[in-house]
Amino acid sequence: MSKYHVTTTVNNDEFEFLCEPTQTMLDVLRDELNLTGSKEGCATGDCGACSVVMDGRLVCSCLVLGVEMEGKSIETIEGMADGDDLHPLQQKFLDHAALQCGICTPGVLVSAKALLEKNPDPTETEVRYWLAGNLCRCTGYDKIIRAVMDAAKEMRAA
Amino acid sequence: MDNSLDMQFSAGDKDLNYVGKRTKRPDGVDKVTGRARFGADTRLPGMLYGKILRSPHAHARIISIDTSKAEALGGVKAVVTRDDFEDRESEFVPAGEMMVNYRDMVRNIMAREKVLYDGHAVAAVAATSVSIAKKALKLIDVEYEILPHVIDVCDAMTPDAPVLHEDLITEGVDPVPTKGSNVAKRIEFKLGDVVKGFEQADEILEKTFDTKPVHQGYIEPHACLASCSESGSADLWCSTQGQYLVRAHCAKLMGMEISKLRVTPSEIGGGFGGKTVVFLEPVALALSRKTFRPVKMTMTRDEVFRATGPTSGANVRVKIGITNDGKITAAEAELKYQAGAFQGSSVQPGCMCAFAPYDLQNVDVVGWDVLTNRPKVAAYRAPGAPISEYAVECVLDELADRIGMDAVDLRLKNAAKEGTQTAYGPKLGPVGFVEVLQAVKSSDHFKAPLGANQGRGIGVGFWFNIGGETCVSMSVNEDGTLTLVTGSPDIGGSRASICNMAAEELGIDVEKINPIIADTSSLGFNFLSAGSRTTFACGMATIEAARNAIDNMRARVAQLWEVPVESVIWENGAARPASSNAGEFDPMTLPEIAKIAPKTGGPISGHAEINAQGAGPGFGAHMVDIEVDRETGHVKVLRYTVVQDAGKAIHPSYVEGQYQGGAVQCIGWALNEEYIYGDDGCLQNSGFLDYRIPLASDLPMIETIIVEVPNPNHPYGVRGVGETPIIPGLAAISNAISDATGLRMTALPMSPPKVLQALKQAQA
Numbered sequence A: 001m002s003k004y005h006v007t008t009t010v011n012n013d014e015f016e017f018l019c020e021p022t023q024t025m026l027d028v029l030r031d032e033l034n035l036t037g038s039k040e041g042c043a044t045g046d047c048g049a050c051s052v053v054m055d056g057r058l059v060c061s062c063l064v065l066g067v068e069m070e071g072k073s074i075e076t077i078e079g080m081a082d083g084d085d086l087h088p089l090q091q092k093f094l095d096h097a098a099l100q101c102g103i104c105t106p107g108v109l110v111s112a113k114a115l116l117e118k119n120p121d122p123t124e125t126e127v128r129y130w131l132a133g134n135l136c137r138c139t140g141y142d143k144i145i146r147a148v149m150d151a152a153k154e155m156r157a158a
Numbered sequence B: 001m002d003n004s005l006d007m008q009f010s011a012g013d014k015d016l017n018y019v020g021k022r023t024k025r026p027d028g029v030d031k032v033t034g035r036a037r038f039g040a041d042t043r044l045p046g047m048l049y050g051k052i053l054r055s056p057h058a059h060a061r062i063i064s065i066d067t068s069k070a071e072a073l074g075g076v077k078a079v080v081t082r083d084d085f086e087d088r089e090s091e092f093v094p095a096g097e098m099m100v101n102y103r104d105m106v107r108n109i110m111a112r113e114k115v116l117y118d119g120h121a122v123a124a125v126a127a128t129s130v131s132i133a134k135k136a137l138k139l140i141d142v143e144y145e146i147l148p149h150v151i152d153v154c155d156a157m158t159p160d161a162p163v164l165h166e167d168l169i170t171e172g173v174d175p176v177p178t179k180g181s182n183v184a185k186r187i188e189f190k191l192g193d194v195v196k197g198f199e200q201a202d203e204i205l206e207k208t209f210d211t212k213p214v215h216q217g218y219i220e221p222h223a224c225l226a227s228c229s230e231s232g233s234a235d236l237w238c239s240t241q242g243q244y245l246v247r248a249h250c251a252k253l254m255g256m257e258i259s260k261l262r263v264t265p266s267e268i269g270g271g272f273g274g275k276t277v278v279f280l281e282p283v284a285l286a287l288s289r290k291t292f293r294p295v296k297m298t299m300t301r302d303e304v305f306r307a308t309g310p311t312s313g314a315n316v317r318v319k320i321g322i323t324n325d326g327k328i329t330a331a332e333a334e335l336k337y338q339a340g341a342f343q344g345s346s347v348q349p350g351c352m353c354a355f356a357p358y359d360l361q362n363v364d365v366v367g368w369d370v371l372t373n374r375p376k377v378a379a380y381r382a383p384g385a386p387i388s389e390y391a392v393e394c395v396l397d398e399l400a401d402r403i404g405m406d407a408v409d410l411r412l413k414n415a416a417k418e419g420t421q422t423a424y425g426p427k428l429g430p431v432g433f434v435e436v437l438q439a440v441k442s443s444d445h446f447k448a449p450l451g452a453n454q455g456r457g458i459g460v461g462f463w464f465n466i467g468g469e470t471c472v473s474m475s476v477n478e479d480g481t482l483t484l485v486t487g488s489p490d491i492g493g494s495r496a497s498i499c500n501m502a503a504e505e506l507g508i509d510v511e512k513i514n515p516i517i518a519d520t521s522s523l524g525f526n527f528l529s530a531g532s533r534t535t536f537a538c539g540m541a542t543i544e545a546a547r548n549a550i551d552n553m554r555a556r557v558a559q560l561w562e563v564p565v566e567s568v569i570w571e572n573g574a575a576r577p578a579s580s581n582a583g584e585f586d587p588m589t590l591p592e593i594a595k596i597a598p599k600t601g602g603p604i605s606g607h608a609e610i611n612a613q614g615a616g617p618g619f620g621a622h623m624v625d626i627e628v629d630r631e632t633g634h635v636k637v638l639r640y641t642v643v644q645d646a647g648k649a650i651h652p653s654y655v656e657g658q659y660q661g662g663a664v665q666c667i668g669w670a671l672n673e674e675y676i677y678g679d680d681g682c683l684q685n686s687g688f689l690d691y692r693i694p695l696a697s698d699l700p701m702i703e704t705i706i707v708e709v710p711n712p713n714h715p716y717g718v719r720g721v722g723e724t725p726i727i728p729g730l731a732a733i734s735n736a737i738s739d740a741t742g743l744r745m746t747a748l749p750m751s752p753p754k755v756l757q758a759l760k761q762a763q764a
C-alpha cells in the first residue's frame, strides 16, 4: 500500500509523516508521532478518549483520517500544560480527585477546555451535555463535573 | 497475620496527620498531562503487531484450519493456532487465592475442538503492520461444522439443550449423572429449617427475576506487549489487575519457569474485575517466541465485548416469609448463573451474599453454575452479589409494603450485626450495617418530598472484602526521601492511600514518599488488585514495612548512642530517647539517620511479606429518586445517595469516588446495559453506541455518606470499599420504579421499551 506524505502542526510543532490511507489521526498521533496521551477506547467515535482539537474544532481523532491532518493545526493533551504550569482544568482535576484510572482523563480535559473556550460560564447541565461524548466508567462523573465548574469559575476570576 | 492485635488502635485515639486526609495523588500529574503509560502505550524497536481471528459462530466444531495463505503474505512473521498451545489437565489448581482450570484457560485463549461463542479466538497473526495483520486474518481458512447453540441460562439446563462440553458431569448432585450436560455444579448453603420458618410467617412472597450479562466496560481495551528472548526468558508489559497472576498463568501455558518471565504492569485504564484474566498475553508470547521479536496486541472495542468479561446473566427465584411485625422467619433462593463457555460463574459468592445483610435463623440457598454459548464470565465488582441481592431486596421491599412497614425499618429490624451467624459460615465481627441504615434515615434525602410520577427506592448490599498475599518494600534513600515499592496495580487512587498510611507511620511529609508499582521480578508475590483488598492488605503490609524500617532506624541510632534499642523510640519522624533514663540525646530525624547510614551499617529499608487476614465486611445502602416518563418509558435518575461503611476512609476523595462510580454502574446495569444476542447466537451490540453505559448527561450528582465503623483487624480500621457500591443500586432503582408506578418489573434492564410495555400492560 503506498503511503501519503503529510505535513501538519501538533501543539505548535511542525511534523511530517508518511501514512497509509486507512490510518486515522489517532493512529498517526500514537504510532507515528509517539503522542500516546490521546487514547483509543473504541475507535468508533463513541467514547471521546481520543478527543483533540483540529483548527479550533473539537473532534474524535479516531474519526479523522491521518491524511486529513495535512496543513491543519492540532492540539492534544500533551500541549495543554505550559511546562510544569498546569492548565487550571488539569489542576482542578487533581484537586477534586476527578480521575480514578485516568484513561478517560486526557479526552475529558481536551473536551472541557474546548467547552470553556466557547462558554466560560456553563451551567451544570451544559457541562454534562458537552461531556456526554466522553465516557468515564470509574467516577460516575460527579467529581469531573465539579472540577470543570470550579476551573471555569477560577478562569473567569483570572 | 498474627500480630494484628498489637497493631491495632482506635483511629480516634490519635491525631492523624495523613490518614483520612485528601492528599495529592502521586500519579496525578502524569495522568492529567497524557504522560502516564497505559497498556497500549509502550513500543519496542522491531515490534510486530498481533491480531486475532475470531469465530463468527456461537457453537461449531473446527474441522480444519489452513494458515498457509496467511503465512505466505509478505510482512507476516508468524501465525499461531490451537496447535501452538499444549493441552492441560482438567483440574482446579490454586493461583494465588483463586482456583483456575488450565484445561479451560488454554481453550479460552485459543479454541481447540470447538468454538464455543461468537468471538472465540481461533488463530492469531503477527505482522510488520496492523494492516498486513488484518489482511492476513482474512487469508486464514477455517472449516466449521456449525452446531446448535444455547444462550439462555434456563434453556441451557433443559435435558435436550445443545451441550458445550460433552464430558462435563454435574458436581454436587446425587445421584451423580452419567451423561454430560451444561450444568457444572450445584451448591447449597443452609441454616436452620426453612420449612418451619415459613410456617411461622404471616406473609410469604415468592418471585423470580431475570438479569442480563453486563460488561465491566473499562474504557481501556486489553493490551500487551510481549518480548521473548532466545535465552528462554521473556518480558511482558500489560494492563492488568495482577501482574503476578498473569505471570503464573502465562508461565504455565507457555511451559516456562516463573523466574524467566518478567511481567510489568502498565497503568490500568479500568478493570472492575475484568482484568484479572489473561486473553492476549499468552498469544502475544507465543507469537513472540516464534519470531523472537516483540509483539504488541491490543483489542478493539468489539473484541472486548465479544470475547472478554462480562458478568453472568441469571435467573433468580427468591421466597421470603415475614411476621406482621416485620421479622423475617425464613428465606429461600435458587440462583441460576451463566458461566459462559466454561464453568466458573460467580454463583457461589452470589449464594453466600444473598441474605448476608440479615440476621436470620432459617436460610436455604441453592446455586447452579451453567454453561452457555457466551464468553466465559469474568469478575465484575463484588462478583455474583449484585444479582442475588437485587432479587432479595425487591422481594423485601414488597413485603414491607404488604405489612405496612417502612422499608428501612424492616431492614433495621432484621439487620446483621456483630455476632450474627451467617448462612455461609462465619459469625460476623463488628459491622456497620445498623449505622448505615440509621444514616439513611437521618439524611436530608430520606425526608425530601417527591413529585408526580416520581418514586424513591432503597436497596442494601453486603460484600466480604478480602486480604491475601502481599509484599511491600521501602527504601530509605540517602537524602531522607522514601521509595515505596508495592505489587498492587492502582485501579482507583490506591497509591495515594498507601502513601498516606506510610507517611502516618513514619511521621514524615507524604510528598517525600515516592511509590512505584513493581514488576514481578522486583518484588515477591502479590495477589490481584481485586476483592477490595488493595488499601486493606497492601496498606497493612505498608504499615508493617514502615514499622520494620523504623525498627531498623532505631537500631542504628541505638548503636550511635550506645544504648539498648528499647531505649530509642520513634516519634514525629525522629528517633528519640525513650525517657531521660536512656540518656540526653538530641532527636535524630529520618534524613539525619539516612545521611549517615553508610557509617552505621549501610542502606536502610523496611519489608513486609504477609498474608493479610481479617478484612472487614462492607455494608452499604443506596437511595434513589427517579421519574418515569409515561409516554416513552424513560426513567430519569433525579437524586442518588450512597451510604456505606468504609471502616476508615484513608483518602476520603477516593472512597467517595468508589461509591459514586459503583452507583453509576448500578444505574447502567439497572436501566440500560445488556448483551443482546440474535437468533444466530451472535452478539448484536458490541460497541459503546448500542451497549450504552451511563453518560454525564444521564445523571445527577451522586451524594455520599461515609460511615466509619472501624475494622478491628486493621491498624487504622480499613474495611475495603471498592465492591459493595455496585450491589445496592439495582434493587434501589427497581424499588423506586415500583414506588412511582405501582409496577414491579422482574427483569433487568428496565430500559425504556420494557418500562413502556409494562406500563401499557398494566393499563390494559
Ligand code: FES
Pocket (backbone or CB within 6 Å): A039, A040, A041, A042, A043, A044, A045, A046, A047, A048, A049, A050, A051, A060, A061, A062, A063
Ligand atoms: S477512541 Fe475515538 S471516540 Fe473512542
Ligand code: FES
Pocket (backbone or CB within 6 Å): A098, A099, A100, A101, A102, A103, A104, A105, A135, A136, A137, A138, A139, B219, B269, B270
Ligand atoms: S477515570 Fe477511569 S474511565 Fe474515567
